[in-house]
Amino acid sequence: MIAFIYLSRRILWVQKCVAVWIACALLTGCWDSREIDNLSIIQGVAIDTDQQDMLELTYQHLIAQKSKKNMYSNVTTFNKNSIQTASREQAKLVSRAPLYSFIRLILISDQALQKTRIDQLLDTFTRSYKPSRKSLVMIVKGSAKEALNKIGKHKEIPSIDLEALAKNSDFNSKIPHKITLGEISTHISQGADFVIQCLETNEGNHFSGAALVSGKTKKLANWLDEEEVIGINWMLGKTRGSIIKTEDPKSEQSMVFEVEDAHSKLIPHLNGQDLSFTVRIKTNIKLNENLDIYADFLKEPFIRTAKEAAQEEIKQTVSQSLNTLQKKMRSDVVGFGTKVKVNYPAYWDRVKENWQDTFSQIPIDVQAEVQIDRTGAYTKGEGA
Structure with missing residues (x-):
């Protein structure tokens, strides 16, 4: 009996010790916490080269404060050939240790990408800093530092404003789809060509076509204009939310459609040693604007004419982009x-x-199938 009582007290004592230990662990807070007033969070990075071919890095520090509105400061450092070494030069200039885990955006100047491979420019960000693989990458015509210095139209911190601007490819097919650090790593490992959103800084930051990066050299290979970007977006099936502007062949008045849904298929055909492709595009659209005030939007002749005009516009745009990619740039x-x-x-x-040579010669048939879901028309009496 005495032994049983002793054992019960022993178990109760152990339980109390465990409870106290758990309480201490939970109530003392995070062991590696850092005061917000001591943080300098890197939001954006700009990579340039100067006239002496020195790497010029500009870091956008978000200075978090408890009592004031968040502020930011841009810090520029230099090094001959090392991104990592240039970043450590910040220790001479700023008192707060930079935190790289929340980088939203990496800007690379066209001059830097012409001289240095993109995998070398981004290596330290994927190997050492470990920001999110969803961090965006853009190419700047001119100075990347200048782009990171310009306040956006909505007066946001530049890196935050540019990150939001990149998402507008969902509304305008002239803008290439945004590309992340992780996606670029995949393209590099596959040795594939790819396109990156391109910024210009005259009269404020704005998109202008795309930069084409070679899968072989990993450097800037060419520029694509906005019409060529539209064709690429159609082939990738990334035009939902954008518009198609065409003309009614009878009235010669403009018609503007919004793309509600879009899908594309690249279908290869091999006949012996002869390779060919079919690009099949299917899209659902609605009529958003028509300047022909006499058009009868509910009648089959108008629906048929509008559908044919939209299909022809898509086919022509895609064919022009393919001609540039195959014959001029030889880039898939x-x-x-x-x-x-x-x-x-x-x-x-x-x-x-020798895929570049093969790709430049293969015949590609473009097919477009359009379904008009809505014209915005109503029968007489409904709008009264």
């Missing part, structure tokens, strides 16, 4: 090679080393 940024690799692996093994 849409993924035709991937389709060949998946569907015809033996053929791919024979052509992959």
Whole structure:
């Protein structure tokens, strides 16, 4: 009996000790917490090269404060050939240790990307700093530092404003789809060509076409204008929310459609050793604007004419982009090679080393199928 009482007290004592230990662990706070007043959070990075080919890095520090509105400060450092070394130079200039985990945006000047491979410019961000793989990357025509210094139209911190601006590709197909650090890493590992959003800084930051990066050299290869970007977005199926502007062939008045849904397929065909492709685009659109006040939007002739005009506009835009990519740039940024690799692996093994040459010669048939869901019309009496 005495032994049982002793054992019960012993168990109760152990339980109390465990409870006290758990309470201490939970109530003492995070062991590695840092005061917000001591943080300098890096929001954006701009990479340039100066006239002596020195790497010029500009870091946008978000200075978090308890009692005041968040402020930011740009700090510029230099080094001959190392991003990591240049970043450590900040210790001479700022008192707060920089925190790199929340980088939203990396801007690279066109001059820097012409001289240095993109995987070398981004290596330290993927290897050491470990920001989110969703951090955005953009190319700047001119000075990347200047872009990071310009306040946006809504007076946001520049890096935050540019991050929001990148998402507008969902509303305007002239803007290439945003690309992240993780997606660029994938393209680099695959040796594939790819496009990046391009910024210009005259009269404020704004998008202007796209930069094409070579999968072989990993450097800036060419520029794409806005019309070529539209064609690429159609082939990628990334035009939802954008518009199609065309003309009624009878009235010669403008019609503007909004893309409500869009899908694309790249279909390879191999006949012996002859490779060809079909680009099949299907889209649902609605009529947002028509300047022909006499058009009868509910009648089949108008629906048919409008559908044919929209289909022709899509086919023409895509064909022009393909002509540029195949004949002028010899660059597959849409993924035709991937389709060949998946569907015809033996053929791919024979052509992959010279895919640029093969891609430039293959015939590609563009097909567009349009469904007009709404015209915004109403029968007589409904709008009265």
